[in-house]
Amino acid sequence: MSQMLSPDLSAIEIRCYFVRKRNCLLVRGRFGPLYMDYYLHLMQHGIKHPDKLDQMLKDGLTGVALHLASRPHDEGCAWTINLHDPLLNIFVTGATIPGRVTGRLFTEDVKDTGKSLFIAQTTRTHMQNRQSMIEFQGNDVLAAVEQFYTQSEQRLTRIFRLEDEDFVQISAEPDADEEWLAGLTDADILTLDEAEHLTLLETRSYVFDCGCTAERMFPMLSRLNEEDLGYIFEDGSATITCPRCAAIFRTPKSDFDEWKSRQTS
Incomplete structure (x- = not known):
């Protein structure tokens, strides 16, 4: 994922904040423009997904973009989310330099292990590649990402789906107030900037693009x-x-x- 990005693509901004006194990292972005380029890609190549599977892939793209925004700049990742019911693989991948995410569904010749698996591969400059795999429950993709964080990253993480395709991810940092984080509701997220002290750390941009030829x-x-x-x-x-x-x-x-x-x- 090293090529230049096309100027025709619609970049979204993901803002990264530190929640002071709670010791949590918050990342949020509005994904409408990225979804639009995703749908243009499907139209260009004559791809049509059932609505339920389409939403699951979009959630995978959202999850991987939020994850990348919370990680070091030179880190890339690829997730294979193997679902038992419905039986399919959701593949999403991306990097921050340049800010790009892409993905697809596999519905044929998918191995059925009788359980749902989340397989994450992580690459970083001058470091050995890492792979981790967890078993997760249910078929909610964003909930699967939360379970991945809890089991593999070993830190509590919550993802909130708000109106207008706005998403918020909050992850525990060292000495985090995990009781506060675990108890957050959608209503709390809407007024979080008033109730808590948020410090903007940086803003990153991402597009939907594979760069393949x-x-x-x-x-x-x-x-x-x-x-x-x-x-x-x-x-x-x-x-x-x-x-x-x-x-x-x-x-x-x-x-x-x-x-x-x-x-x-």
């Missing part, structure tokens, strides 16, 4: 044998689906052959 899929094709490549390019072109955002590319074999020749020259 047909050429970025070519390394994946290059690992196939000649027989499989012959099948894929049977009519002279191949249809390639991005594993991260489900974008569909139709590419001629000549483009793939030209890319291969550049790799060996």
